[in-house]
Amino acid sequence: MRRSIPLVAAALGVTLTLAACSGSSDEPTGDASSAAPELTGTLTVWVDETRIDSFKPVAESYQEETGVQLDLVQKASGDIRTDFVTQVPTGEGPDVVIGAHDWTGEFVNNGVVAPVELGDKAGDFAESAITAFAYDGKQYGVPYAIENIALVRNDALLTETPATFDELVAQGKTAGTPFPVVIQQGDQGDAYHLYPLQTSFGAPVFAQAADGSYTPELALGGEAGTAFAAYLAKLGAEKVLDPAIDGDKAKQAFLDGQTPYIVTGPWYAEAFVEAGMDITVLPVPSAGGEEAQPFVGVQGxxxxxxxxxxxxxxxxxTNYLTTEEIQDELYATGGRVPALTASADKIxxxxxxxxxxxxxxxxxMPSLPEMGSVWSFWGTTEVQLIGGQATDPAGAWTAMVTNIQGAIDG
Structure with a gap:
C-alpha cells in the first residue's frame, strides 16, 4: 500500500490584470474556446504556507500556456480569509482566492465574491463538491479537492466489517481489545466526528434546498434528533464512547492495537500507514437506519x-483549474482527493x-454564518449525554436546539 499524504486546510488568492479590452465583461466564461480574447497581463496569487508549493507548478504551467504572469504571494493561513474580506472592498485584494468551501457564506454576505458558471462541467465533479459551494441558489466556487472522515479498520485484528454500527460494536467487543471502536471526543465534545451517526438518524444540522445549498432552518431537532440523543446516551452508558478520549488518545489507541476501529480522517491515517499498519478505510456504518453521511470539506x-x-x-x-491535467497535478503535489471524478477515479x-x-x-460542511452558533452547544450537549450528566436525553437535546436557535436569532 502506497504512503498517503496528509490532508491539511489551505488557501490561495490571485490578482489579475488584463489588457483594457478584456476588463469590460462582468460575465464568467464557461468555455475558453468560445471567448477567444488574448490573455495578457499579470495574475497575482495569494497563497498560504500550506499550499504554495502545490500551486507553483500550476501557476507556471498556466503562464507557459497563456503568457499571463502569475505572481504567488504567500499569506499566513490565519490571516488570508480575513484579509480577503477586508481588502476586496478597498480594491487591494486579489482577484481569485482558493480556500475552504465553508468560507462561502461569510464571503457572500460581505459581498466579496462573484458567482461562477460551470454549466455542463458541474456534472464532472463529485456532487458533494459542487453543492459545497452553492449558496442562495448560486454557485460561488470551483472545487479542486475533498476531505472527510471515515471508518478505519485494523486488518490485523479484524478482516470483515458488518453493515450496521450496532453490529460493529458487538463485533468489536470480540476482538480482545479494550475498546470496540474509538471516536474522539474530549471535554468539549466533538460533533464533527459523531456527525455520520447523527445523519443516519435523519437529523442533519440544517435543512437543505433542492440545489443542495443549506438554509438557516435547523433540522437536528424533533423525533430524529431525540432518538440520536438517546443513542448517544446508550453508547456512553455501555462505555463504547468516552469523553476522556480526545483526538490524540484515540489515535494512540489505534496505533497501539487497543481497538479494531477508529472514525477519523486522512490526517491520522497517514500515521497508521507510516507505522506499518495494515488498514482498510470504509464508510461509517449506519446507526439509525439511514445513510451515515460525514461532513465533507472541499477546497476550491x-x-x-x-x-x-x-x-x-x-x-x-472555470477553464483551467477544472481540467483533468490540473486536478491530477494538484493531487500529486498536495495529496487531497481530487474533486473531479475522472481524476479521483485514477487514485x-x-x-x-x-x-x-x-x-x-x-x-x-455548512457554510452558513449561522453555523458559528451551533458548535459549542452541540458538542457540550453530546459530551454530557455520553458522560451521563444529561439524565433526560430528549430534554437535553431539545434544550440544545432551543439554545442554538436563540443564539442564531441573536
Missing part, C-alpha cells in the same frame, strides 16, 4: 466580486480511495 477557487479582470479570472478558475492509493468512497455521498 473563489473569484473576487471586485475584480476588474473577470474574463481572465474566469478563464483561470491508486488504497487509503485515499477509501476516504473518497466514504465521502462520495457525504454532506458538505
Amino acid at each position: 477557487a473563489f473569484i473576487s466580486a471586485k475584480t476588474e479582470n473577470s474574463v481572465l479570472a474566469n478563464d483561470f478558475v 491508486d492509493d488504497e487509503v485515499l480511495a477509501g476516504f473518497n468512497e466514504a465521502g462520495a455521498t457525504g454532506a458538505p
Whole structure:
C-alpha cells in the first residue's frame, strides 16, 4: 500500500490584470474556446504556507500556456480569509482566492465574491463538491479537492466489517481489545466526528434546498434528533464512547492495537500507514437506519466580486483549474482527493480511495454564518449525554436546539 499524504486546510488568492479590452465583461466564461480574447497581463496569487508549493507548478504551467504572469504571494493561513474580506472592498485584494468551501457564506454576505458558471462541467465533479459551494441558489466556487472522515479498520485484528454500527460494536467487543471502536471526543465534545451517526438518524444540522445549498432552518431537532440523543446516551452508558478520549488518545489507541476501529480522517491515517499498519478505510456504518453521511470539506477557487479582470479570472478558475491535467497535478503535489471524478477515479492509493468512497455521498460542511452558533452547544450537549450528566436525553437535546436557535436569532 502506497504512503498517503496528509490532508491539511489551505488557501490561495490571485490578482489579475488584463489588457483594457478584456476588463469590460462582468460575465464568467464557461468555455475558453468560445471567448477567444488574448490573455495578457499579470495574475497575482495569494497563497498560504500550506499550499504554495502545490500551486507553483500550476501557476507556471498556466503562464507557459497563456503568457499571463502569475505572481504567488504567500499569506499566513490565519490571516488570508480575513484579509480577503477586508481588502476586496478597498480594491487591494486579489482577484481569485482558493480556500475552504465553508468560507462561502461569510464571503457572500460581505459581498466579496462573484458567482461562477460551470454549466455542463458541474456534472464532472463529485456532487458533494459542487453543492459545497452553492449558496442562495448560486454557485460561488470551483472545487479542486475533498476531505472527510471515515471508518478505519485494523486488518490485523479484524478482516470483515458488518453493515450496521450496532453490529460493529458487538463485533468489536470480540476482538480482545479494550475498546470496540474509538471516536474522539474530549471535554468539549466533538460533533464533527459523531456527525455520520447523527445523519443516519435523519437529523442533519440544517435543512437543505433542492440545489443542495443549506438554509438557516435547523433540522437536528424533533423525533430524529431525540432518538440520536438517546443513542448517544446508550453508547456512553455501555462505555463504547468516552469523553476522556480526545483526538490524540484515540489515535494512540489505534496505533497501539487497543481497538479494531477508529472514525477519523486522512490526517491520522497517514500515521497508521507510516507505522506499518495494515488498514482498510470504509464508510461509517449506519446507526439509525439511514445513510451515515460525514461532513465533507472541499477546497476550491473563489473569484473576487471586485475584480476588474473577470474574463481572465474566469478563464483561470472555470477553464483551467477544472481540467483533468490540473486536478491530477494538484493531487500529486498536495495529496487531497481530487474533486473531479475522472481524476479521483485514477487514485491508486488504497487509503485515499477509501476516504473518497466514504465521502462520495457525504454532506458538505455548512457554510452558513449561522453555523458559528451551533458548535459549542452541540458538542457540550453530546459530551454530557455520553458522560451521563444529561439524565433526560430528549430534554437535553431539545434544550440544545432551543439554545442554538436563540443564539442564531441573536
